[in-house]
Amino acid sequence: MKMRLVSHTHWDREWFLPASFTREWLGPFFHSLAELMRADPEYCFVLDGQSILLEDAAKCGVLTPELAQELGRYCAAGRLLVGPYYLQPDWNLVSPEALVRNLEIGLRDAALMCEGGVGEPMKIGWLMDNFGQISQCPQIHASFGIDSVFMWRGLTLPPNDVRSEYLWRSHDGSTVQAVYLLDSYRNAMRLLSQGAAGSQDGASSHGAAGSLAASDTDGGQGAPATTQMERRVQAIANRIRPFSPTGLALLMNGYDQEMEPEAVTPALARLAEQGYDMHQTTPGAFVAELGAALNKPGMPPLPVVHGEQYNGRYICVFPGVLSARSYLKRENYAVETEMEQYLEPLMATAMLVGEGSYTQPAEHVEQVWRRILRNHPHDSICGVSVDDVHTDMEERFQRVRDELALLQQDALDALLLPPLADGAAAYPHGPALTDVSAALPHRPAPKDAAVFNPLPYRRSGVVAVELETERLGGTEAVGHEVSDTSDDLYWVTDVPGLGWASVPQVQDSAPASSASGAAAPVVADAVTDVVGNVETRTISNGLLSVTAEPDGTLTLTTAQGTRFTSLLELEDGGDSGDTYTYAPPSIDRVVRGVKPEDVSVRVTGNGTVRATLQVGLTVRLPVGLTEDRTTRAAEEAVVPVFHEVSLDAGAAVLRITSSVRNTVRDHRLRLRFPVEPEMQKLSVGAPFDEVARDASPPAQDETDIGADLRQLMLGAREPDTIRTMPMRDYVCCSNSEGSRGLAVYAPGLFEYEFRDSAVHIPVLRAVGWLARPDVSTRTGDAGPMIATPDAQCLRDTTVEFALYPFESTAERARVPAVAAELRAPLWAFPGRARDTAGLLEIESPHDAVIMSSARVV
Ligand SMILES: [Zn+2]
Structure with missing residues (x-):
């Protein structure tokens, strides 16, 4: 067995302590690392x-210019390996574009x-701990x-096919060489001080191999270090051998927040003298050696895995x-959307067509991006840290919102001319907007408005014009909340891709039914009024009809007669x-x-462009x-729930906003x-993708799982098939025809x-503990048992849904494009607007090309 050791640390920047505490550990860490190197x-x-x-160390004064210079020399020599990411994100919970920025900034x-x-920079994907x-x-x-x-x-490979290496392929055929960390990223942690490692169990992160060191030794208190280490190394090699056709074993010498990297090379040299084929390596050198071994004649082909890897049976x-x-x-989704879909495209258009003096404040924008990304580490955005960490995150989000508002205001100032006085001439060119609610009596005449379309194709639809509020005076205006009165709603036609429509003074004579030329396929060609019927508690727009049933659920009926019932039914379990x-709980009451x-x-x-059921x-x-904790308490409390269900003229999509004031604990609503x-x-929507999933997974x-494999499975596991799965934006269910x-x-x-x-x-989902040792659906620990009262989410929660029934294939129905819209x-x-021409039109079948970013680079 050829044993190769990689020295590293895994750094959970905030988890069971906030970043302000872990920052204190950066001094000892970097100084001992530099000393060792x-x-x-x-x-x-x-x-x-x-x-x-490095950024954190610089900010808190640890990374002095001298130390930075010294570490820089080690980086330049290929000994200290930095990148490729800015930080270790959760890959399911952040926007696809944020994953790209994370790599850009890190590299x-x-x-x-x-x-x-x-x-x-280290050009190796380093997916140590993400979930x-x-x-x-x-x-x-x-x-x-x-x-x-x-x-x-x-990893989803079946137990009889698990190997230490495989090929991993995306839809487009992109394939990477994957090195599978069979027994964790810390199988060789604390090789020189293994006696102490057994006592680290309480702090072991994410149920990983905290007890690994202890289980690998026979307790050899007082035995010579090399002997202990030798036994440990042999045990690791023995475990890995059955899964490594190349005969290469990877030893990962590092641990969470490891402050003292081990001076391991002299001990490795002694083992080499004793005949072990063993030395320290780098990830790049390991991959190169692996490639050479795989190319040898007679080597069996590597298994190929396709697409997502979301299975908990091994870890x-x-x-x-x-x-x-x-x-x-939700907050993260909102700020990512503001940045990617509005601010960056606005800045790009301002530079291209705005007032001459405008230039994008590139450095400021990057700082905002870094602040957004700082909420993306797996322990942060996943919500599995102590309460203080998540309070810090909310403060960061608020700061990001404030900064986005300022940056948007600057871009808008460059892009927009002030509104004309009431009664002045309409904007001379550009798509027409018809005020379909003009027939309402006593309606004040609106001022000019400009409508921005951030997507790369023409769109029509209903917009809310915030006439009475400051344009972007504060944090409120960053959102796109639709006004709860119909007065400010307009039907706008044919806004160009990545462009503007200027809205002229409203013409009093234009009724809803005269609006025409709707180009976006979600919108019907002939737009009819939305009507609401108080008696039947039904709203309809000629395409969809929605009824609020006596039990509070919805019945949705399409023009073709397809019906969906009991929508929005509430289900609450312990x-x-x-x-x-x-x-x-073992005896649940749902x-x-x-x-x-x-x-x-x-x-x-x-009778307006939007009808609403409350x-x-x-x-x-x-x-x-x-x-x-075996069952739910007999005592009950009232939890108010409020749905606002709205249907726009011409829309094939029903939109729902649901608000819950959570007043109870330990439940999932x-x-x-x-x-x-x-x-x-x-x-199902996924980052840069749509994935097919089993409706009834086996x-x-x-x-x-054989005995050999079981020896490697030292961390916490999900022994049963996972049924609650990740999604981004949507789940689409269609029939086989x-x-x-x-x-x-x-x-x-x-x-x-x-x-x-x-x-x-x-x-x-409301729970009161960061981690508990007695969770029935998991084997093993996930982290320290710390109370997290804020994870009970005793607050107001507002979420959005939309329902889109269609009578075709999901592809023809443009399901992913509707998500983007x-x-x-x-x-x-x-x-x-200064110019109403669109800057970009992308034509693709069913609008299947989704633009993730339009920005100045
Ligand atoms: Zn971690």
């Missing part, structure tokens, strides 16, 4: 694939450190010239993080798990639906778990969206379960 000119070290350690920071030397792998991981890495990755969690992917502290995910993992006497419905907006519910839910029993074909069989389907959109929510022919989406609605401002 100075003393041993051969020593190499991997800085956890993330450059932010740039790393390149700066290597300046003037032969070294370069499951997205389908486009190979393509994203390949697009940065990275053709190999080290990864751990999520946890922690599906409960998809819904823990859902408020953080949760005795922790932030990582959902677990029902509350389903609401009694008619607890439902109130209001119909508004009759559905108020009063739900009584158990206040928490019983003291022994989901909304159900039942589909026809034939609609079992699932296509049960996992624990007996498939491709003649009908329903797409359920939930922007900013990231978890769904398909069960009993219904999509279930959690609005919130919902994420980036037309945006209206008081004022006049």
